[in-house]
Amino acid sequence: MDKYQGGPVTKEQILPELEQHKLGRRGKTAKERAIKKTRHPGMIALLLLLAGCYTVPETGRSAFIIPLGDEVAQGALAFAEIKDKAKTSDDPVSNERVQRIGRRIAEAVGADLPGAKWEFVVFEEPKTINAFALPGGKVGVYSGLLKLVRSDAELAVVMGHEIAHVTARHGAERMSKGVLVAAAGLAVNAFTRDSRNHDLMLAAYGLAGGGAMLKFSRDNESEADYIGIRYAAKAGYDPMAAITFWRAMEKESKGASVPAFLSTHPTHEQRIADLQQLMPNVLPLYEAAKERYR
Numbered sequence: 001m002d003k004y005q006g007g008p009v010t011k012e013q014i015l016p017e018l019e020q021h022k023l024g025r026r027g028k029t030a031k032e033r034a035i036k037k038t039r040h041p042g043m044i045a046l047l048l049l050l051a052g053c054y055t056v057p058e059t060g061r062s063a064f065i066i067p068l069g070d071e072v073a074q075g076a077l078a079f080a081e082i083k084d085k086a087k088t089s090d091d092p093v094s095n096e097r098v099q100r101i102g103r104r105i106a107e108a109v110g111a112d113l114p115g116a117k118w119e120f121v122v123f124e125e126p127k128t129i130n131a132f133a134l135p136g137g138k139v140g141v142y143s144g145l146l147k148l149v150r151s152d153a154e155l156a157v158v159m160g161h162e163i164a165h166v167t168a169r170h171g172a173e174r175m176s177k178g179v180l181v182a183a184a185g186l187a188v189n190a191f192t193r194d195s196r197n198h199d200l201m202l203a204a205y206g207l208a209g210g211g212a213m214l215k216f217s218r219d220n221e222s223e224a225d226y227i228g229i230r231y232a233a234k235a236g237y238d239p240m241a242a243i244t245f246w247r248a249m250e251k252e253s254k255g256a257s258v259p260a261f262l263s264t265h266p267t268h269e270q271r272i273a274d275l276q277q278l279m280p281n282v283l284p285l286y287e288a289a290k291e292r293y294r
Contacts, residue, residue, distance in 0.1 A: 075135030153241035161228030236293035
């Protein structure tokens, strides 16, 4: 059964680019090697020049993003492909529920996702406890998740979390950092090519880079938790439902987990503890909004 939890980033996801660019150490003059070495710092400098800072809504954090394409167009294309391949639900109750909750969250998101063409689709996959959101306001909810959640508020915090990944541009930020990690790896490869410890240093960089990307992913998840419960609260849904949802997920996982430092997500225990600490900041938003939706 697919759970509401991503798989860990492996070293193999960080190193393929490095392996593709490995070259023999023989047959090169000192001049040729020096010229080759200068290319990689130049590549990194160019990427840094192209990058810009994006202010994440609700938190104010500055995100480092390299423009790698039209995110909205890519999101729309990906969503169309998913709808073409996956079975959509024809259950009127499930569809009405997701549409109703989605509209309220979309209103709460407002200007945080300018130009969004909102679309909420239920996919008929009873064994998949998951949901996702793509740039441009495209949201998918799997029927397996609808069976697990015990209230509209629990579904709202999950949908808010997924939409928060989009408004915070976590996907673009992750790709940007991945590009920099790969480019820096190429530089490490070039500058250590003549060292007897070349392979060891490259492996050490791969492990360090992989660990940094895992930490970055966990931080993104925590940020999406915070932004997501704010969206749910502003839409009139009790943010405390996030705690009951993650307790249910903890039971559903039956204790199966990987060490926190190897995971892309915080542990259920850490997530619940963090959410409890956030409630005093978020509950006033819910109290101010709930009367509108009675």
